[in-house]
Amino acid sequence: MELRHLRYFVAVAEESHFGRAAARLHVTQSTLSTQVKALEREVGGPVFVRTSRRVELTEAGELLLLEARRTLAQAERALDVARQSVRGETGAVRIGFSGIAVLEGILPADLRRFHTAHPRVELHVAELPPAAQVQGLRDGTLDVGYSPDNGLGDVDGLVARRGVRTTLSIAVRPDHPLASAATVAPADLEGENLIVYAADPDDLSVLDRLRAGHAERRAGVHLVTSTLGVLALASAGVGVAVVPTAAHRIAVPDVVYRPLRDTAADVQVVTLSRADELAGPVRAFVSSLDRPTPM
Known part of the structure; x- marks a missing residue:
């Protein structure tokens, strides 16, 4: 059974006439009769009682009409959902x-x-x-x-x-010596414990950018997997955190931000x-x- 058979059947049931149903479907009456007969073979019995003037549904036809309408409506809904997905309207x-x-x-x-x-x-x-x-x-x-x-x-x-290009800044406690500076150069970080974001233990991307600014001598490095974790350690006085300048928007107790002067430390955000x-x-x-x- 195909959806076409159900559409033909519903048209005949609603028109109660093969000729009018054929005109509605834009097919010949003989084609419509052939399709309905094929449907009746699938059902195993008649779905219409044909008279000289009209076509009436049998009991089986009445039951089939209810389910056929539901099936056709669901098929149309499935097609519409797929079309919306292709157009990017749903999903x-x-x-x-x-x-x-x-x-x-x-x-x-x-x-x-x-x-x-x-x-x-x-x-x-x-x-x-x-x-x-x-x-x-x-x-x-x-x-x-x-x-x-x-x-x-x-x-x-x-x-x-x-996306956008952003710079790096440092985050330190207000009582840290660098907190009094208007801006900080990579050379000012020599001898400091650095706290940097790292996606994993092998991620040294922030440190690589700082090395381009010649800040090589450090007391130690803490690699942390979250920005909030980096700021928490800075607030605790563990060291100097290196963060995106946009982190200024995060208000953390006992943390002040100072710009890092070094174009090599710029970060470009991309969308993949x-x-x-x-x-x-x-x-x-x-x-x-x-x-x-x-x-």
């Missing part, structure tokens, strides 16, 4: 992000703009380190990533879109997606972002 987008994307306002702005245009699409967000975002995009557990451009590794098969993306909602989200840039 879900899974987004991984680094905290800096929130602090800089990039992620909230993109989410707000997309949700306004596609209110029926579910948005799932999770804070993840850069390497985990790349892996999630590759294994299909993630659709879009917001990450600093450092620590991404090999990004073959992915497309990167520019798959180059061969097929899902409608994800393609719609990606289309709402800035123009891609090669990586």
Whole structure:
């Protein structure tokens, strides 16, 4: 049995006439009669009683009409849902992000703009380190990533879109000697315990940027896997935290921020997606972002 058989059957039942039903369906009356007979063979008995003037439903036909209407309505709904998904009007987008994307306002702005245009699409967000975002995009557990451009590794098969470029600052207790400075140079960090964000023990991206500023001699380095953890240690006086300048927006007790003077310490935030993306909602989200840039 095909949906076509049910559509023909419903038209005849509603018109109570083969000729009118054929005209409604834009088929010949003989074609319609053949299809109804095929349906009756599937059912195993007549669904219509034919008279000289009209067509009436049998008991089996009455029952079939109820279910046929439900089936056709569900089939149309399924098709409509699929069409909406292709157009990016429904479905879900899974987004991984680094905290800096929130602090800089990039992620909230993109989410707000997309949700306004596609209110029926579910948005799932999770804070993840850069390497985990790349892996999630590759294994299909993630659709879009917001990450600093450092620590991404090999990004073959992915497309990167520019976000914003931000600088680094330090966070220290108010009684630390550097708290009285208007700005801080990498050379001022020599001999200090540094506290830096690291996605994993092998992530030395922040330290690499500082090395470009010639701050080599340090008392020690604490690698911490969350921005709040970095700030907590700074507040406790464990050392000098190196954070994105946007972290100034986080009010932590006993922490002051000072800009770090070194263009080598700039951080670019990028948005990552798959180059061969097929899902409608994800393609719609990606289309709402800035123009891609090669990586």
